[in-house]
Amino acid sequence: xxxxxxxDIFLSRWINDELSPEELREFQSHPEYKYYMKIITGAxxxxxxxxxxxxxxxxxxxxxxxxxxxxxxxxxxLWPYAAAAASIAIIIGLFIxxxxxxxxxxxxxxxxxxxxxxGSEMILNAKSDASFNKKxxxxxxxxxxxxxxxxxxxxxxxxxxxxxxxxxxxxxTQFNVQSQGSYFEAVCYxxxxxxxxxxxSKVLTxxxxxxxxxxxxxxxxxxxxxxxxxxxxxxxxxxxPLYYVFNKLEQQYxxxxxxxxxxxxxxxxxxxxxxxxxxxxxxxxSTLGIQYQISEDNKTVVLEK
Amino acid sequence: xSENKNSTCNEKVFDNFFKSHxxxxxxxxxxxxxxxxxxxxxxxxxxxxxxxNCAKVPIDKAKSYIYTLATNQGISIxxxxxxxxRYENYITQRKSDLTNETPEFIILEKEYMEKLKNAIADLPExxxxxFLLSRIDKKTYREIAELSNVSIKAIEKLMHKALVTxxxxxxxx
Numbered sequence: 494x495x496x497x498x499x500x501d502i503f504l505s506r507w508i509n510d511e512l513s514p515e516e517l518r519e520f521q522s523h524p525e526y527k528y529y530m531k532i533i534t535g536a537x538x539x540x541x542x543x544x545x546x547x548x549x550x551x552x553x554x555x556x557x558x559x560x561x562x563x564x565x566x567x568x569x570x571l572w573p574y575a576a577a578a579a580s581i582a583i584i585i586g587l588f589i590x591x592x593x594x595x596x597x598x599x600x601x602x603x604x605x606x607x608x609x610x611x612g613s614e615m616i617l618n619a620k621s622d623a624s625f626n627k628k629x630x631x632x633x634x635x636x637x638x639x640x641x642x643x644x645x646x647x648x649x650x651x652x653x654x655x656x657x658x659x660x661x662x663x664x665x666t667q668f669n670v671q672s673q674g675s676y677f678e679a680v681c682y683x684x685x686x687x688x689x690x691x692x693x694s695k696v697l698t699x700x701x702x703x704x705x706x707x708x709x710x711x712x713x714x715x716x717x718x719x720x721x722x723x724x725x726x727x728x729x730x731x732x733x734p735l736y737y738v739f740n741k742l743e744q745q746y747x748x749x750x751x752x753x754x755x756x757x758x759x760x761x762x763x764x765x766x767x768x769x770x771x772x773x774x775x776x777x778x779s780t781l782g783i784q785y786q787i788s789e790d791n792k793t794v795v796l797e798k
Numbered sequence: 799x800s801e802n803k804n805s806t807c808n809e810k811v812f813d814n815f816f817k818s819h820x821x822x823x824x825x826x827x828x829x830x831x832x833x834x835x836x837x838x839x840x841x842x843x844x845x846x847x848x849x850x851n852c853a854k855v856p857i858d859k860a861k862s863y864i865y866t867l868a869t870n871q872g873i874s875i876x877x878x879x880x881x882x883x884r885y886e887n888y889i890t891q892r893k894s895d896l897t898n899e900t901p902e903f904i905i906l907e908k909e910y911m912e913k914l915k916n917a918i919a920d921l922p923e924x925x926x927x928x929f930l931l932s933r934i935d936k937k938t939y940r941e942i943a944e945l946s947n948v949s950i951k952a953i954e955k956l957m958h959k960a961l962v963t964x965x966x967x968x969x970x971x
Contacts, residue, residue, distance in 0.1 A: 501955050501958055502951070502955055502958050504957065505953075505954035505955070508932070508961075525965070528968070529965060531910070532964050536918075536933040537933055538891050539889055539890075539930075539933065540890050540891060540934065541825060541834070541888060541889060541890065541934060542888050542890060546817055546821060549816075549820060549841070550816050553846055556842070556846055
């Protein structure tokens with residue numbers, strides 16, 4: 494039986510209840526029996542992640558419409574016959590592509606939720622702008638971003654956020670990107686994202702974050718939050734130089750902070766609300782032991798040592 | 799003609815076909831290539847292609863059409879990136895009433911189950927495919943043989959081998 498080289502389907506027959514009573518009795522008294530029994534009991538307790546068949550079918554149907562859209566434009570395929578016509582097509586194409594870039598901009602203290610063509614979501618934080626190309630979104634999901642935004646990405650082709658500091662491309666679903674001046678931060682809330690900065694490239698899994706600030710060594714850390722705090726109108730900072738905190742205050746409240754020689758390279762950890770200027774200023778400056786005055790037009794905050 | 803009751807282009811026929819085949823195809827591709835997300839993408843792509851070519855593919859040929867399409871696509875992806883069989887977040891456990899057990903037993907079980915999943919992930923592709931189709935999808939040897947176009951005997955041999963390999967890998971716990 495088990496040790497018999499000729500019976501190379503013995504265990505298959507056993508699982509299928511095809512052993513004769515004698516064979517079964519003999520196997521049951523074999524020392525190996527209990528180990529095999531445990532494997533089968535364990536394996537039978539395994540299951541796969543659920544598969545939502547209706548949702549999968551829906552996705553196929555929506556993708557299908559796109560394909561059919563494309564097939565209704567066969568004229569373009571006939572054009573390459575004439576070189577001149579082709580070049581006109583290219584010029585028109587360029588015109589269409591460049592002119593269909595959609596741009597969203599937020600002002601001081603504003604937030605904007607944008608629904609991208611494939612149903613992905615982008616929430617822009619204050620004083621940020623993002624643009625993307627609606628026309629070829631299906632084949633090229635790229636958003637160019639200045640500022641900060643939180644993304645919830647639908648499954649599909651590669652999704653990339655380009656910034657002047659680096660790129661974040663998505664392999665999974667929910668992440669936050671912040672790129673201001675030379676400050677670059679990517680935080681992954683769900684799935685996986687790939688961050689490239691200069692020549693560095695790193696994959697972040699859920700609960701991991703990456704930050705690169707000029708003159709500070711790049712940092713990785715882990716966290717447990719489910720969403721960026723600014724979604725709930727709170728700006729939070731984790732060991733960042735003070736001038737970035739001031740920057741954020743200025744963006745949120747449309748103010749100008751005069752530092753008067755205060756050392757803004759000090760590292761700051763803390764939060765402030767995005768919907769209450771008095772409280773925000775008080776929280777930041779009182780923890781730092783800094784006195785301040787607000788100008789009459791409410792636009793300038795002067796710090797005193 | 800595309801509105802024919804038995805045509806693949808008939809939406810009802812297509813939907814029913816999808817509902818009765820998509821899940822097994824997805825599982826099959828996962829066992830073969832080791833990535834469940836990728837498997838779901840492959841299912842999606844192959845069914846989209848089927849729909850676009852519905853006039854050319856009669857419904858009784860559709861099954862082998864999607865299996866061939868998805869498998870070839872999977873192979874060409876696998877050629878470029880060697881994926882190790884992944885089971886975290888993919889393989890779960892059926893709900894059972896383990897609540898009566900002592901904590902020691904549950905811990906032991908957890909350890910054992912991890913070891914088992916690990917051993918399954920390390921199985922050669924064909925053995926893993928047969929083993930999981932049989933244990934998770936509860937397919938008979940005949941059904942598995944039809945899926946991969948080999949004899950029932952070959953499946954029985956693979957199943958036997960898979961068990962022996964697992965037994966060696968897990969050891970005496």
